Every structure is written in C-alpha cells, then in structure tokens.
Amino acid sequence: MLPPPSPPSQQGAPQASVEARSAGDPSAQAPAAVPATARRLLSAFRRLLIGSQRRLPLVVLVLGLGLTAAVAEQTRRLGQQSHEQIERALLDDVADAIEMKLKEVIDTINGVAGLFNASAEVDRREFSTYYETLRREENSLAGIQGIGFSRFLTAAQWPSQTAALRAEGFDDFTIRPPGPRPYGSAIVYLEPFDLRNQRAFGFDMYSEPVRRRAMDRAAQTGRASLSGQVQLVQEGTIDVQPGVLIYLPVCRQGTRTPPRSASQYSTTLQGWAYAPIRVGDLVQAALRTINNPVLAGSTVRVYDGDTVASSDLIFDNTRQQNRPSLGHAQYQPITVAGRRWRIGIQLSDQLIGPGGWSGQVLLVLVLGSMGTVIASLATAMLITNHLRTREALAIAEKANQERALAATVFEASPEAIVVTDSQGRVLSANQSFARITGYAGAEILGRSLNLLKSGRHEGDFYARLWEDARERGFWQGEIWNRLRSGEIRRHELSVTAVHDSALQISHFVGMLQDITDRHHAQELVRYRALHDELTGLPGRAMLQEKLNVALAVAERQGGHVGLLFLDLNGFKPVNDQYGHAIGDRVLRLVAQRLRAATHSEDLVARLGGDEFVILVPRAIGLEELQAFAQKIQAVIRLCSSEFDLPIAISASIGIALSPQHGISSGQLLDAADQAMYRSKQDDSHGITIARQVPTTLAAPGDDSQPGS
Structure with a gap:
C-alpha cells in the first residue's frame, strides 16, 4: 500500500529546498547514488550465495565419497596384513605339527x-x-x-x-x-x-x-x-x-x-x-x-x-x-x-581375501557411500527447503491460480480421483473415476465405496486397508474392483489421509488406475518364461522349482522323488527328412500324450530339443518307476501311427530316485541324464536306472562314484 498523500501547503517548500540544494551543491547527488550501488552489490552477493548453496550438495558428495574410499582402502590394507599374518601363523602351526x-x-x-x-x-x-x-x-x-x-x-x-x-x-x-x-x-x-x-x-x-x-x-x-x-x-x-x-x-x-x-x-x-x-x-x-x-x-x-x-x-x-x-x-x-x-x-577366501577384500571393506564402501548420498540428499533438501521458504510469498500470491489449476488437474487427470469424508462416504469424484468404474460423480455422492467390492479378497482385507490408511496416513496396493457393468477389473489404488488443523482425519483421497491389461501381460510373460512355447509344457526353470519343493517335502516326510529323463530316438531323421513343421507336430503330440499318461500331481517338462523330464513327486520305488517308464515307451511308440509317414519314434529313458541317486535337484537331474545317455548308447534304446551314489560323497552331475 502507498502512504496517504500530504497536504498541498506542506509539499512545495521541501521540494523547492531539495531542488535548490541539488543545483547549488554537486555533492548533494552522492547520497542518491550510494543506495543504488549498494543494492546492486547486495543483489550480486545474494546470487553468489544462492549459487554456492546449490553447489554445496555436490561438495558434500565428493568429500564424502573420497573419505569413504580412503577409509575402505585403509581397511583393505589392514585386512591384507591380517590375512598374511593369519596365514603365516597357520603355516607355522602346520609346519611345526608335521x-x-x-x-x-x-x-x-x-x-x-x-x-x-x-x-x-x-x-x-x-x-x-x-x-x-x-x-x-x-x-x-x-x-x-x-x-x-x-x-x-x-x-x-x-x-x-x-x-x-x-x-x-x-x-x-x-x-x-x-x-x-x-x-x-x-x-x-x-x-x-x-x-x-x-x-x-x-x-x-x-x-x-x-x-x-x-x-x-x-x-x-x-x-x-x-x-x-x-x-x-x-x-x-x-x-x-x-x-x-x-x-x-x-x-x-x-x-x-x-x-x-x-x-x-x-x-x-x-x-x-x-x-x-x-x-x-x-x-x-x-x-x-x-x-x-x-x-x-x-x-x-x-x-x-x-x-x-x-x-x-x-x-x-x-x-x-x-x-x-x-x-x-x-x-x-x-x-x-x-x-x-x-x-x-x-586360507579360505571366505575369511579374508588375499588382497584384503572382505565383507568389512564392502560394508565400509556401502555404508559410507549410502551415508554420503543421504547426507548430500539431505543437504540438497535443506537448501531446497530454504530456497522454497524464501519463495513462499511469491507462491502465496499465485495461490488462487494454483487452486484453479488444481481443480482443472483434478478433472483432467487420467487417474481416477475420489475424495471421501473420514467415514469413507464419497464427497467428490472426477471424470476419470466415472470412466474407469462406470459410476458418475453425482451417482455416488454420499455413498460408501463398498459398492466396488469384487468378492475376490479375504474378509478382513478392506478392514486392514482402512486401518492402515488411518494409522499410517497412507495405503497403496493392488485391488480387484467390480465396475458398474459387473465386470471385475484390477486397479492400482492409493489412499491418503488428510488431516485438519487439530491433526484429526478429515478426508481421504483415493487415486485409482486400471492395470488389468498390464497385469495380464505380466502373467503372460511369467507363463512364457516358465513354459515351452512349442509344446506348452513347463520348462527347465519350473521343473527346477517344482523339483526343489518335492525334494524338501520328501525329506521331511521320508518319501521319494522320482525322475524320468527321456530322449526321443528317431526324431532327428524326422526333422532332416520331413522338415521342422513335422518335427514340431511330433513334439506337440508327444507332449500331449505324456500329459495324458501322467497323474495330476506329476509334472512333464521339456528341457529343449527332444528331451523331456517327468517328475514323480510321490514315487514309491524303482519298480514302480520302471513300470511307468515302460508305459511311457509304449505311449511314445504309438505316436508314430498318427502320421501318414514312415517314421518310428521311441524313447531312451533314464530313471533316478531320491535319495539313492541324489539329494539335491542338480544331483538327481544329472543322475537321470547320465542314465539316459547310457541307455541311449545301448543298442536296445531301453530303460536304465541311475547308478547308486552315497549321499555323503555325491557331487552334482556324478553318477559313477564308488558304491555304484
């Protein structure tokens, strides 16, 4: 605000006096020039100070990382000296003992x-x-x-x-x-x-x-x-x-x-x-x-x-x-x-590496780097907050414009936004909410959001959601919602509690985004990662996962896990003579027949090429597995009759049973694989049982240890 204007009788004399002094004394102009110079110097100083403040986080980061590197190097050197001293002491002990x-x-x-x-x-x-x-x-x-x-x-x-x-x-x-x-x-x-x-x-x-x-x-x-x-x-x-x-x-x-x-x-x-x-x-x-x-x-x-x-x-x-x-x-x-x-x-590298590298050195590097980054970020945040505080007045002047912009954003946001009171009754919803859920804002005013319940979540899911939002002030996760049309879609939801001046919850703001397509795409990617694209059978990764679970269950319950490792005989000539299209048909037919010949709890997997593995998680013994293998051989031989071509498909099968032939997935797979190759090397292309390996001596991939 400007000061109120002075009466006319009091304005003329001072003005004339000032003009007279200015005209009669050149030095009278100095006081007016000095404030202008001071203002320029002050402005330059402020710009320099702000620039230095903005560079301070980088200075903190460089100094902190340098100090971390120095401490880590000193720790490494001490570790190297310790390694050499421990190794020398052990060498003296061993030499003296011998x-x-x-x-x-x-x-x-x-x-x-x-x-x-x-x-x-x-x-x-x-x-x-x-x-x-x-x-x-x-x-x-x-x-x-x-x-x-x-x-x-x-x-x-x-x-x-x-x-x-x-x-x-x-x-x-x-x-x-x-x-x-x-x-x-x-x-x-x-x-x-x-x-x-x-x-x-x-x-x-x-x-x-x-x-x-x-x-x-x-x-x-x-x-x-x-x-x-x-x-x-x-x-x-x-x-x-x-x-x-x-x-x-x-x-x-x-x-x-x-x-x-x-x-x-x-x-x-x-x-x-x-x-x-x-x-x-x-x-x-x-x-x-x-x-x-x-x-x-x-x-x-x-x-x-x-x-x-x-x-x-x-x-x-x-x-x-x-x-x-x-x-x-x-x-x-x-x-x-x-x-x-x-x-x-x-010395074992699990103690201290020969160069002094150890978990302690890595810990120093990790914690020091993290601490430096945090300190740098904290400095940046403090400076940013300081600068923002200085800009608060300017921001306040634009508050009305921002509120108008916020209202525009609320309505134009591609995410659904809904505001409720502290009891969860809808007070406002934007157009994206209506587009995603089918419920217009006026249609749901005053109503509870329970109308979106899909029935796919546990009974206490919604109670825990609101409890977390009230106690922590925020909840975020994925949720299944039923739309107005009755369709059930997967949404990503975040709920934020808004507090009043008394720190009591006055409102909840929910933001909703439809991620159904993304969820389906992720599930499809996961399915393709775990399954063979040609046959639809589980691949090596799923086989490994299911085999590990079956071995753990068998170890707890004292049971057995069986593996049948199959390699098709006569498949390569089919590919060479009739092309890969016929070869792919053969593989799909074999996969279909193997699934039909196995129990629901068994797993049929394709490892690649013409190799298949059947996991029997509740195997009784080798005799049962041999009989099962004979059945599989008969099923595969029958596949040849499905084609109007002179082809003959059979299988060489290697059988392994835990714990006789291995106690880990790697041991069992390698034992069955080696047994299959021995069977394939025989003229009969028959069924071969893996060699028995003492579990205390067994090494993955070795089915020919003493005792076999």
Missing part, C-alpha cells in the same frame, strides 16, 4: 634300534611284544603304517636267511624281487603283521633306488634318514597315497665308525629299523593336533623337495592334485632326517 610328527616317528624307530642294540638277537616274539607296548601308548604310532626291521644281506646270505624264515613257519617266504644281487636286504620283522603289511614281508628295499639312497645315507651317517616319494608295497588299489620311509641303522655290537660303502656293511651293519609312512595319514594325524579354527576350509599342501611342481606333490587336503600351484599361498620348508619338504598354506 615336523613334530616326523620326529615322533624317528623317536619310535630309535626305540626299535635300541631294542636290537640292547640284545644279541631279537626274536619275533620280543619284537611283537615291543610293538604292543608302543601301541598301548596314546598317539605313539598315529599316522604311520607300522614299524619294522630289514636285515642287510650279501648274496651269500640269501639262502640261509630264506631257510631261517621258513624254519620259523613261513613256508612260502622268499626275498623279493628275486636276485641275484651282490647286496640287498629283506624285511624280516614288521608290525602290525596284518594283511596289508604282509605284502611287504621279505621285500628287498635295497633293490629300489629311492629307498636305497635313504638306506645308504642312514648307514653311512648313523642317523635317521627320510626317503623320497615312493609307493609303498603295502598299498592296494583303494585310497592310494604317496609313501615315504624313515630308516635308522642298526649296527653290529662293537662298531664305532659308520661304514663308508655297501662293501663294509656286512661287517658293521645288522640292518635298518624303519617305519613305512603313508603321507596322507601322517599329515592328517599332524593336522588333528592343531587347535587353529582357520584350518578348516584352508588348503594344505606338502611337496617333496624345494619345488612346488605337481610331480613332487605328496599331500593335498583338498584332493585337487590337478591344480599345479595355489593362487596366493605361503610356503615354508622343513628339513627332517636329511630330507627337505615344502609346506604350502592357502
């Missing part, structure tokens, strides 16, 4: 050598009694195959030694491999004298180069000697492991100087006390003594020598000997009894 176990073996055969050194002659009963004493001591023989004594022999001593052993009752005793050789040995004592160790009784270890080098080193140094990698004579065909032997010389009484060559053995050496060792058993015994939780899941490898070549690998707890080297392992050598082993350790 070295300690080997030294325990040396101590044991030192006792054997002492037994021979303390007596002029040790007979078999004394040796067996000594072994029994050791066996009763806890862990004294853990990890080794036994203890024994091998006598050194010259060629002249072979007959007498053979005769002596046969005189003891070993009528079939012979020294193996047969001679003659100038020098040799014979295992004459070996405990426990079980079936496995009896294979080595009489064996001439000195005839084999690897063993001979260790025996010579022991005899010529007077100390324990560890051999290189060999296959023990005791080994059979199951669980074959690399072997080593530890030797200790047993000298004749009075011998003061170790012999320098084999030619001196006959006068100084009785033979060797020794222990045959299966490396896997020994290392596993050593690992059991380690109290380190990170050992579980870690890879432990032992190499004979200084290299990590696959040919020198003598132990791998993961049994993945085909991997020539580990990806990020640490190694440590140990030297025992004149032999060098290299121990390798690699």
